[in-house]
Amino acid sequence: MSPRTVASYRDTFVLLLRFAEETRRLPDHGMRIADLNARFLADFLDHLEVRRHNSVRSRNVRLAAVRAFLKFAARRDPDNLGVIENALAVPMKRFERKMVGYLQREQMLAVIEVATDTWIGQRDRLLLTLMFNTGARVSEIIDVRVADIVLGPTNSVRLHGKGGKQRSLPLCKSSAQAVRDWLHLNPQLRDKSPLLPGRDGHPMTRANVAQRLQLAVEAASARYPQLERMSVSPHVVRHSTAMSLLQSGADPCEIALWLGHKRAQPGAVVTRHSRLDVSTQ
Incomplete structure (x- = not known):
């Protein structure tokens, strides 16, 4: 297991x-x-x-x-x-699968923008930026180490998924710049350090990510009141990434590869960036 x-x-x-x-x-x-x-x-x-x-x-x-x-x-x-x-013999309980919601690109960018200029705010902005850019699971995003980031002529992040699978995803220019700014702000972070630590230096927890996302959504609801009626979880952000890729013309098979679904092979590398961009410009 x-x-x-x-x-x-x-x-x-x-x-x-x-x-x-x-x-x-x-x-x-x-x-x-x-x-x-x-x-x-x-x-x-x-x-x-x-x-x-x-x-x-x-x-x-x-x-x-x-x-x-x-x-x-x-x-x-x-x-x-x-x-x-x-x-x-105690049975599993049947239930109806609810349709997973998603945020429009403008709504998601509004959520990303609300982070403050404090250390926590800058970390949260990078967290939400990478979540939307990559569509990573919570467990994948909090497991990212500094060594998993490649910055250069091509920018990418390596994610460690379920069952020991790994995949590399390209980072758009705004995401790569956000990572550079974060590493410049935190020179103490080494290769094996979590990219998104808490104040204690340990990786963020799943509950912490959900809490920070909820605070950002509440702040963004002042601009987009419909967010108040939505339940926005990290999985909704992941689904928002998938919908952005689909709307940009990406092939469904490529989206499955991007998200690390079962059909993706271990060590797979996604080379096509599609038109997903988390730039606020």
């Missing part, structure tokens, strides 16, 4: 063991396979939706983690095979 899958499984069992302690008075060191029965598992999933306000998608991700463990346990604890089989 990838490190992110392992982290997701870890988080699931932290929540599950905490739930067992709160509702069953079961300490984590005292929980047995027999306690992880279908009734307990159903109550845990309801807790995620009702008390923690998780989406159905998140609920199903947690269930998938527990199922993986139960399948592992079934081969090693035959005495509790009946309990395990009943727990494995």
Whole structure:
């Protein structure tokens, strides 16, 4: 499994063991396979939706983690095979997939422009600029190191995607200049340093990126009031990049390669820049 899958499984069992302690008075060191029965598992999933306000998608991700463990346990604890089989019968919950929204180019540029001249504001401007230029996943953008940036006759960034895949994407002139300005402002950043650190020098977190994006959207809504009615997440920015590429005439297969979808090959390099530009001019 990838490190992110392992982290997701870890988080699931932290929540599950905490739930067992709160509702069953079961300490984590005292929980047995027999306690992880279908009734307990159903109550845990309801807790995620009702008390923690998780989406159905998140609920199903947690269930998938527990199922993986139960399948592992079934081969090693035959005495509790009946309990395990009943727990494995707890179904995934069906849900309707919502259409992912996107921002028009002018709206996205307005969001990028609101960053201030403070250190945090300049970092946020570069963060949003690179997110829109590349369409990177949050995990990819916060993993970018200084060494992943190539500045010269051609400018590019190397992204580390799912399953160990890597891809190199071109940076438009305004993005490359923003990176140069940022590195000039932060000469202490070395090759292995995160390009977009927090004040503690560590990479930004997913929650931090979502928070900074939301603050920028709220500020930009003064110029574009329709933003107040939109739920703008990092994934919406990614989708906005895809729509900008599509509207500029890019081939859908090329867009899939650009975004690092499954059809993209490991180590792929996107050479065509299309007409996507995050310049505010």
